[in-house]
Amino acid sequence: MLFNSFEYWIFFAVVVVLLAFFKPNARRIIVVGASYIFYSFWDPRLCILLFASTLANFYLGIAIDDAAESRRKALVTCAIVLNLAVLGFFKYFDFFADSLSTLLGLQGHPWALSIVLPVGISFFTFEGIAYCCDVYRKDVPAVRSPVDFALFISFFPHLVAGPIIRPENFFPQIRQQSGLTLVDVKWGFCQILKGLLKKVVFADFFAVVADGYFNDPRSGAVGPAVGIVAFAMQIYFDFSGYTDIARGCAALLGFRFPSNFERPYLAANIADFWRRWHISLSNWLRDYLYIPLGGNRVGPLRVYVNLMIVMALGGLWHGASWNFMVWGVAHGTMLCIHRVWGRTVARRISVPSLLRPLTIVLSTTLTFLMVVIAWVPFRATDFATTSTILQQVVTKNVLSTAGASSEYWWLLGISAAWCALDTHRRLQNWMVERMPYALVGVPIAFGLVALQLLGQFGVEIPFIYFKF
Structure with a gap:
């Protein structure tokens, strides 16, 4: 569903109209649901990866925030490695496998897995890394609401091509939400x-x-x-x-x-x-x-x-x-x-x-x-x-x-x-x-x-x- 398509604007209009009938807490749930529907238009299977990435970073953020000083560095390292491993596998595994095959003079693509590249993976993994690092640096507290965190990661206007939103810019806006002005x-x-x-x-x-x-x-x-x-x-x-x-x-x-x-x-x-x-x-x-x-x-x-x-x-x-x-x-x-x-x-x-x-x-x-x-x-x-x-x-x-x-x-x-x-x-x-x-x-x-x-x-x- 492209931004310059008629289908997107019908989808967006439906979301805006729905939000007008609900209170802020319910609106956040609706936007998260709409974001997953939006993402599923590329491939419904990719929603599983998005959900798993969201869940992992949500609990890692809480673990980093609650951990003793001696364990915080190990936990943030784990978060960075996990996010980069997901990004590396889906985006770069076939590329490096093919490059190695060419370097060794092997015919065909013996190690390639033909992995489907998830749309927007570069953006939501970078946001997950930024969040865990910011919690580790104590720039932001860990988010305790899974809905709020899911909204941060999956928010459909920037889900597939950015911009990369920083936690300190996004979460305060959730708490300050009020009605739209002219x-x-x-x-x-x-x-x-x-x-x-x-x-x-x-x-x-x-x-x-x-x-x-x-x-x-x-x-x-x-x-x-x-x-x-x-x-x-x-x-x-x-x-x-x-x-x-x-x-x-x-x-x-x-x-x-x-x-x-x-x-x-x-x-x-x-x-x-x-x-x-x-x-x-x-x-x-x-x-x-x-x-x-x-x-x-x-x-x-x-x-x-x-x-x-x-x-x-x-x-x-x-x-x-x-x-x-x-x-x-x-x-x-x-x-x-x-x-x-x-x-x-x-x-x-x-x-x-x-x-x-x-x-x-x-x-x-x-x-x-x-x-x-x-x-x-x-x-x-x-x-x-x-x-x-x-x-x-x-x-x-x-x-x-x-x-x-x-x-x-x-x-x-x-x-x-x-x-x-x-x-x-x-x-x-x-x-x-x-x-x-x-x-x-x-x-x-x-x-x-x-x-x-x-x-x-x-x-x-x-x-x-x-x-x-």
Whole structure:
């Protein structure tokens, strides 16, 4: 059941209507039940895994909270190992088994088990780890209500593709729940409409162009720059569109999720990019991997090693493919170079105030180009395709406009113009949060017309992060 499908909105409307007739305690039970129904649309068997993961983390959290200091570390270690074992088995067993078979020169796939990848497993296992670690650190108390904890893990707006919600952000909202205000309703609907526009109009159009290039980069039907930029636009509009819809649906159910994207392609450097892109994952990797490894508190060489480990594992988190790890290593390398530059060359350069706007434009452009090129191994299906595309990037044919229709340029132009017009999101925030109710119908009507005229309804393209 996709967010951009008619079936989902019927399902969501039924849930919202049902909640209006019940008190808060009953509402939580209804939402948990609805979440399992939602998840069962992919494969009812997966609900067993979701339930088992929820139950294990619920009791482990209580055990950690109640344990003596001498046993707390062993229990949280057990929780981390259990969650990673579940994630590793379902997501990576076949991948590593096949890789080992290839390394040993074995024919076929003798050790593969053909395991079905549970939708959203990367997200709900990371939330389970975060919860147990936070209880161990005494950042949050253990949740004693199984319904409340099940709601945290299975809450359907973010169940299959995030954002990764932190316990300290979610559980207080359960206790503070009250009726929806007009502000909540307006904000929720605006987020949903914005997300649908991003997905159905922008992401799905760029997806067709990107597929036309990455599926056969040698054909010449789509130019390298056209195809690579198309994928950069697709993944941003696709994932940020999903997040907007998830945040809007959550708001209409009484919860506010933090922002997961803050104009990442306007980042002035690669570190800034990761403060703006998939913020919930970036923060998770920082707090539960980078800092425990030593973070910035260790020697300079170890800091760079930590960065590479975190980004390599962050890349592999996205999928069972060496290409994803290459993407992560590429970003780790860029982060290390940025760190070296900032601690050596940048400190010795004094830029005149008149030239600072130009340096920002240049650094933002360079960052965008590097990020876009790094998307190649992320999207390519194998090393051979990655190699072919990267070879094309350094040829004069890279700027071929083959495959770029007028609609392609219009959508790119609209994206760039909107960012230039509303760089700091003041206009967008005003429209979403402070626009007078008498005027709300104007952007809504405009958005619905744009969906009708420009929406890619003839193709069914799932959200990219559903497979992670």
